[in-house]
Amino acid sequence: MSGRWGLIVLPRTINDFDHSLLEMVKAHPKGGHVGNCWQCGNCTAACPVAEKNPTFNPRYFIYAAKMGYEQEVKKMKESIYLCTSCGRCTEVCPKGVDPSGVMEAIGTMIRKARS
Amino acid sequence: MTMAENLPVLVVGGGPSGLKAALDLAELDTKVILVEKRGELGGAPIRWKYKLLAPELRPSEEVMGPLLSSVESNPLVSVHKDSFVDACDGPAGNFRVVIGKNEGGGFVERRVSSIVVATGFEHFDARVDPRYSYGRAPNVIGINELEGMLKEGRVVGHDGKAPKRVAFIFCVGSRDRATNPWCCTVCCGVSIKQAIEMKELIKDVQLYMIYMDIRTMGQWEKLYWDSMEKYGINYIRGRVAEVYWTGEKLLVKGEDTLVRGPFEVLFDMVVLAVGIEPGPGTKKIAGTLGLQLNENGFLAPRHPNIHTESTREGIFLAGCCVTPMSIEESLAEGSAAAMAATKFARKVAPKVGV
Known part of the structure; x- marks a missing residue:
């Protein structure tokens, strides 16, 4: 996976874009600026959790949620809650996305969908 | 004198x-x-x-x-x-x-x-690069042709219907050894400007910009920011391998390099950001x-x-x-x-x- 170094990508093809998760994240109090993300990767570069755990990648979570890549969103369930909300990503984000807040919003939406 | x-x-x-x-x-x-x-x-x-x-x-x-x-x-x-x-x-x-x-x-x-x-x-003639099906498949147009449609206030496919999902493909006939190796410098900005206009014209249209780099130089960068922040236009980093007319829609095949995965997604219209030569x-x-x-x-x-x-x-x-x-x-x-x-x-x- 791009940005998930050392992991093997299984064959898969993206057949559709689905922005329903994006709309839910946007409606969350902390996810309103998710649309600003331009995938620069400042958040992941600054993230202390990503440094230790290659499956945790804030940039990637935001992108998969925005485009509604179902398989990728499913994979996130295991790791998105590892965010410590330290706020380093929010501090370095050039577009004011608040990645830590967006991850909180994505986590909430995934949890809601499960229950 | x-x-x-x-x-x-x-x-x-x-x-x-x-x-x-x-x-x-x-x-x-x-x-x-x-x-x-x-x-x-x-x-x-x-x-x-x-x-x-x-x-x-x-x-x-x-x-x-x-x-x-x-x-x-x-x-x-x-x-x-x-x-x-x-x-x-x-x-x-x-x-x-x-x-x-x-x-x-x-x-x-x-x-x-x-x-x-x-x-x-002159604009690059997209027929030269056959992967985009320009000139063969309906609803594949250049940014130059889209300008005229925007001016008329009527952006429609060959069937007269407004498109619901549109892909803009950047760098067509630009930054490519097989065609023209230079950057045309303005097509990123122009494509994004057109996407904003299209969004204003057709409120429910979904727009996908398939790019390799966004080069909105100088203060044109504002267009790029606004397109994401105010208009919700989507950006997919990757290149397109093929545009195929299924008989009803255009199947666009390419790679999303940000998730390292191929995509094969249907569109109603494909706009090619044809370069300058x-x-x-x-x-x-x-x-x-x-x-x-x-x-x-x-x-x-x-x-x-x-x-x-x-x-x-x-x-x-x-x-x-x-x-x-x-x-x-x-x-x-x-x-x-x-x-x-x-x-x-x-x-x-x-x-x-x-």
């Missing part, structure tokens, strides 16, 4: 930079002969019916309207439409030029002190005037960082025939060329003594 300062200046090309050069020269009381190969003045903005200009989305008429009316009404500018420069000889400061009329319309001979070449550009007129004028072309087919200035000066004395360059550029830059280059021609006429006037 027959000094070089009183001879007219020949301007080749009636687009933004040619018009600006002609107008500035006329306002400095210099006679101008303006030669345009097409039947109308205005160049690309008029030919392709530009609606709004990047980056502030101002109507193109605000720029082109006064320019066109001033040139056409100025008694010092003699406009030759449907015409071309057939021959040029004599010394700089007192060139003899032969102007031909298209389709055997005869020739006229004129004396000019200097020449401003502003032959502009030198047209046949530029090649022809280089032959007629003895100017050098660079390895990309653009007119080579004497010094790569000083566009105005051509490789020949008394001949000046302006606009997209030198390198791809925006309208604002073309206008500035037109003015610069007018200034260079004026300076030159004053410098050689006492020496030529015609």
Whole structure:
């Protein structure tokens, strides 16, 4: 996976874009600026959790949620809650996305969908 | 009076930079002969019916309207439409030029002190790169064609229906060894501007910009930010391998490099951000005037960082025939060329003594 170094990508093809998760994240109090993300990767570069755990990648979570890549969103369930909300990503984000807040919003939406 | 300062200046090309050069020269009381190969003045903005200009989305008429009316009404500018420069000889400061009329319309001979070449550009012909199915599949159009549709306020597919999902493919015929290796510099900004206009026109349209890099230079960057932040336009980083017409929709195959996965997604319309390349007129004028072309087919200035000066004395360059550029830059280059021609006429006037 791009940005998930050392992991093997299984064959898969993206057949559709689905922005329903994006709309839910946007409606969350902390996810309103998710649309600003331009995938620069400042958040992941600054993230202390990503440094230790290659499956945790804030940039990637935001992108998969925005485009509604179902398989990728499913994979996130295991790791998105590892965010410590330290706020380093929010501090370095050039577009004011608040990645830590967006991850909180994505986590909430995934949890809601499960229950 | 027959000094070089009183001879007219020949301007080749009636687009933004040619018009600006002609107008500035006329306002400095210099006679101008303006030669345009097409039947109308205005160049690309008029030919392709530009609606709004990047980056502030101002109507193109605000720029082109006064320019066109001033040139056409100025008694010092003699406009030759449907015409071309057939021959040029004599010394700089007192060139003899032969102007031909298209389709055997005869020739006229004129004396000019200097020449401003502003032959502009052509859009890349996307049929050359078959993976985009341009010219074969319906609903695959170029950004140049979309401009006219936006101007009419009616963006529809071949069936007359407004598209629900549209892909813009960036860098078509640009930054590619197989076609043109240079960046056309404006197509990112123009495509994003058009996407914003399309979103305003068709409220429920979903827009996907498939790019390899977004190059909205300088303050055009605002367009890029606004398109994401205010208009919710989606960006997919990757290249397209194939556009295939299923009979109902366009299947776009490519790779999303941000998730390292191939995509095969259906679209109603595909807009190709076709690049800028030198047209046949530029090649022809280089032959007629003895100017050098660079390895990309653009007119080579004497010094790569000083566009105005051509490789020949008394001949000046302006606009997209030198390198791809925006309208604002073309206008500035037109003015610069007018200034260079004026300076030159004053410098050689006492020496030529015609």
